[in-house]
Amino acid sequence: MNSALTTQVGQLARRSVIRTLRQPAQIVPSLIFPMFLLAVNSGGLKSVTNLPGFPPDSYLTFALAITFMQGALFSVINSGTDLARDIETGFLNRMALTPLRGAALLSGLLAGSLMLGLMQALAYLIVGLAFGAELTAGAGGFVVIIALSVCVTVAFGTIGLFAALRTGSGEAVQGLFPVFFVFLFLSSMALPLNLIETPWFHTVASINPVSYLLQAFRSLLIEGWEPGKIALGFGIAAALFALGMLGASSALKTRLVRT
Amino acid sequence: MSPADRHPTAGFRTVARAVAWRSIHNFLNNKALLIPALIFPLFFFASFAGGLSAVGNVPGFDFPSGYTAFQYCFVLLQSAAFGGVFTGFGIARDFETGFGRRYLLAATDRRGIIAGYGLAALARAFVTWGVLTAVALVAGMQIGGSGIDLVGMYTLAILVNITATLWASGVALRIRSIQAGPLMQLPVFLILFLAPVYVPLSLLSGWIHAVASVNPVTALLEAARGFISGDPTVIGLAFALGIVLPIAFAIWSRGGLRRAEAAG
């Protein structure tokens, strides 16, 4: 039984990775777009480093954390549209006629997200460092940032799967992009929490889990090793993953009504 | 009199009205179109004006009407531009599904089709701006400009909307598929964000200052900000661009229409 599940996950993971690699339209924007915004924002908000209490001297270092979150956003859309396409074309029905288990389907689909997350994280970090961003946590921090980024990307990928299974429509999944984009904005994305003056915005940003994910990345870039902040970041990613998988599994049961 | 002679022909205005009616009707009756058009600019406004309000304390930032009004102008022009792009999405979808062919067959004066879409884009923009302005005023936005200044500001926004619609329609009519979406959207996004979005031009430095200095959106944005603060600036350049750009993109769009006609 275990070997059948392993085979299923393996085959679906393989398909997910192949599909992702064969869609440059998925990979290129998710690499280019965050780095473009990084360049624009670090140039446009450079003067913000003059504000008393702003952590680093370099806005580039501060803003680099945002790219990982934007990459995760693309993961929602890419994993969701791939699965939505399977639903729309009937490919999910084809798989439903095999002994495939729901858990295997979801796990396999996330392999593409994992691979994309890895590519993104390496690209952002290498380019950021090349342009002068700091990495106070050093070589170890490099590895942890990559790991955290992959975890966050996969966690967000589960949200994409949930959306696809719930709606069955690629267009509906694409419609989530602005929603999540906005969700990203309502955080400590552009300024640290202590410098957000508008009370309601400060409240929203304080409860937005994205702020603490950003904090985890920034702690490695700016401060060095802050175990509490790093653990909180991984914990939030794990919680998002669990919630996303729960939602996706439930939606899969409804979508795949086979007897 | 032959049947063809008896059949009434629809001129430019009639066609434009008919096309505009359908687009506006669909926009107002389709939550999937209406809600994002309203929500997205509001969230940008909230994020920039709310989340970045501390930027108003940066040494050298001395915009008289405050950071909220500063960001309002950017979101106004951004929503104008993206309203045009989303209208382009609708055109692409219409031509992909074959509905565009229905327009081409029925309309005597086909330029009215583009005009109709343009009217619809403006109508959508007015709805969005109405909501955005109301929210901005509730949020305490200060307006230093007079009524004429505000007319000037909204006129610039209208011109930006028209320009973006003509740009997007030209792409949509050439490609005639919703896959043209990123091609319509990306240049607009780039040109908007390579402008003084967060701080005035004088507080930018390095490559971004160089790029923003030659970016036409910078003049439009600075003029809008000048209007709202009651200190009009670069209005000559802004309105010159506001006239030249729509003309240039009207030619672009007309070329797209010819391609669509040739494709049948």
Added chain:
Amino acid sequence: MAAGSSVDGTANSAGIEAVGLVREFKKGPRAVDGINLRVEPGEIYGFLGPNGAGKSTTVLMLTTLLPPTAGTAKVAGFDIVSEGPRVRSAIGAALQEAALDPLLTGNEHMRLQTALHGLGKAEREERGRELLARVGLTKAADRKVGGYSGGMKRRLDLALALAHQPRILFLDEPTTGLDIQSRTALWEEVARLAREDGVTVFLTTQYLEEADALADRVGIIDHGHIVAEGTPTELKAEIGRPTVEAVPCDPGERERTAGVLARFGEPGDAGTKGAAVLLAGGGTELAEVVRALDAEGIAIETLQLHAPSLDDVFLAKTGRSLEGAEEATEEADDARAEAAEAA
């Protein structure tokens, strides 16, 4: 086998039996409204009906992808509700959409499908090669499916449905949108599967000639009910006998022509120029009619055989022809689609 009795319920069965099968959608009409059918092992059963009649919904239930609202069915001897996984292990299905991933190659599809069915690595490769060769896709096997023609996609779809050697094959409108050549090739393969491999085939179609050419027995469905069932010949014979209409070259020979034709059956309805007869012995008598006319020295300008078609059967049973039925069921189709989405 007595009516109402089930087919052999052991794991070796390759038949289908449905009793009172119903599928209702929330806030919608009944897409399937009490279907009883039985398909014998090794038979090709054609399920004929216009769009929106309930064909695909029936297939989805029998392949366990949609639970029935009421009624029972056994496929390959297994209950479709309580023994879903066992049903799926015994069947293959090529549903209405080709359901292929445009980014994967034919080989990659085959590898995935065989692996998901639990075939071992060596067996997967051999089976994949064999099936792709059988459907004529060996050369295209390493190309992405996005570049395949419609006919190639359907052939790959069929090959994938056969990956695990199912006893029963469901084909839901397999030739819709295909050109004549591709359609004929698919018919030949389906006929061969039944004839040589003993696969039971449940085929839905809206094409009369497809049901006529392929099916051993046909069930005609309309508005969720089976309105007629039998072999194509039986069904057509129920409606009427074939008519021969002959128009002589010399209009003056019309009466003599009618006299010759009268030897073969009752007079039929002819135009003003010719004579017609309802053949008592069926279409096989046509040669005799020709010989008789020739023996009398009557030169014939046109000779036509009008045989009842399955469309005539549909018309007799429902009051509409199959083509006309499409427009009439459009509303029902839309309602069903909306209801399915809401569900």
